[in-house]
Amino acid sequence: MNFISYLKKDLICLFNGIDKKKEAINKLIDMTAQKEKIDDVKGLRASLFYREKLMSTGIGLGIAIPHVRFKGVKEPVIAIGIQPRGINDYKSLDDKVIKIVILIIVGQNHHKEHIKILAQIVSKLKEDNNIDRLSHAESPDDIFNILTRKK
């Protein structure tokens, strides 16, 4: 299983004009709700923000990975948004400004997929200069290509 097989170009966007954490996450949720079949969008939103309340998902190096296991989700969903200017109020473990937000939604019982996708994405981002490249990506296609590029 590789996270790349779950990447979809139409779930990748540039956060034009969005520089607040709440708006950024909502934007990714709305985008997902449009393209994917989510039964309970309200509940999904609530659980994502509940998780943020427990601890911010800004994991450092400018990356945030809001993630949740959610009832009724059949296949993992990955939605990505980039804000080169940074999202100022997104708290991060290393206090660096968050520029890349990757939303991950998996089924409630998909414990293993959940961890695997997270682990693969983190290691993919750490490869080469991927973080830097993504921060300067100009289109969803760019982002998709960076992430799917073989070493």
Next chain:
Amino acid sequence: MDFFHYVIDKISLLDLNILILMGVTLFGGTIGGRLFQKIKIPQVVGYIIIGIIIGGSGLNVVDDKIIRMLEPFNYLSLGIIGFMIGGELKRSVLKRYGKQFFYILIFEGMMAFFLVMILTGIVAFLITKDMNLSVSLAVLLGAIASATAPAATTDVFWEYKSRGPLTTTVLGIVALDDALSLVLFAFASTIASTLISKVHIDTWHSLIAPFYEIGGSLLIGGGLGYVLSRILKQYSEEDRILVFSIGTILMVIGLSLTLNMDMLLAAMAMGVVMTNVSPYKSKLVFNIVERFTPPIYVLFFVLVGSKLKINNITFFVGILTLAYFLGRTGGKIMGARWGAILSHATDNIKKYLPYCLFSQAGVAIGLAILVSQRFPEQIGNTIIFIIMTSTFVVQLIGPLFVKMAIFKSHEDGLNITEEDLIRNSLVKDLMEKKIPPILETMPITKILSIFSEHDFLYYPVMNNKKKLEGVITIDNLKNMFITSELNYFMLAHDIMEPVIKVVLPQTPLSEALDIFKRYNLEYLPIVDQHSRVLGLLESKNIKHYINRKMLETEQKAEKLHQNQKI
């Protein structure tokens, strides 16, 4: 109107009576039993009193005709009682208590026999001045007096789950003294016949009759018991075992009836053979049969009560009854005590055994009925009345004394089964309280260290208000071993499992077991009314708990047995 007549025509009063009455009997008997149990009197007494109320001495709802109709049920319950009692006579028990049983048996039986014979003989002669009649009455009553009824006695043992040397001894004695009583009765009836009857009695026949009766009963019961234990070797389904066992019991009592043998003795022989031929399998068999017995027992005891006619006492019969009662009780007390002393039994047996042998029912009543068939009316009716009345009195007081003896000797509650334990336990009795709480905001690194410091497999996860949010299992944590990179930003919340079901501390264990089964769970979080985490129940711990508790009572009972050998 036509319809009304049609309905009336359709009602068969007899069918209506017998089935409805059986229902009423079971219902009323059980309620009576419950009421008496509430005031700490064994349920048997309640059954019998309900019997008196609805029987010939009371409302006469259950009359002699109905009692006769229900006789087969009585036989069946006597058969089951005999079978269960026989099951207590294991080879190991006989070996351990053999000598003691023998002494006590001979003494309590013979003392009751002699004392009753002397007292009733004197009283009868003083009143009737008829030597033949008096001696006949006296030997017959003496022989009947030696029997002790297993039914009411064992019922009390079962009710209070008793176990220990006293229980074993009483069960052994009540199982064996019917045989003694039958032998004595066989000879007594020969003597009485010779004294009373003008008809020529075939002495040879009278002498071998008892051997035929006892030997035949043992043969039937033992033989069919052996056959049953061979058959049951191939079956493990409970319903089959039940059907085969009850079927065999029915055959044993039916054959004994046909061949004029003692059905109680035959059923006992069957139990003895079963328990000794295949001890392990029989444990299951006896368990299954025991579960089947309650309705039959209730019916049996209610019918015993309804047979009692307490309203036609004459002075002669009254005083004779008193003599019989005093002689029997005194004889049992003295005999049991001497027997216990001579056989070096434990103090508990010496002190309390004498109070466990008062009960008298099936065998005594059966013998009394036999007397009424074999002897002229005067003797027959007198003996029937004496036995019925004294049975009533001892059945009322007998169980009370047995109960007292069980509690004084501390043998109560030691004979519990796993089902009893489950029925009487609550979730909180086996709740694991020492599980360290995991907060949902706890990072994986911290959870790993908790797992490494404790042995639990499941940890409840709670929020900052202590409310249960989920559970983390070792499997959830194992997934994290894919990489250590996530450990510092993944939380308990991210890896916990949702809660499927919870229980309260006061939830009965049986209910918790149902939930485990129905939802196929391995653990159940325990919460209070506000869903705050209190602990966790692991399904594997239930087995441990039950085994430990069973072992504890086992040891307690074993200790009582060991005190035996000083």
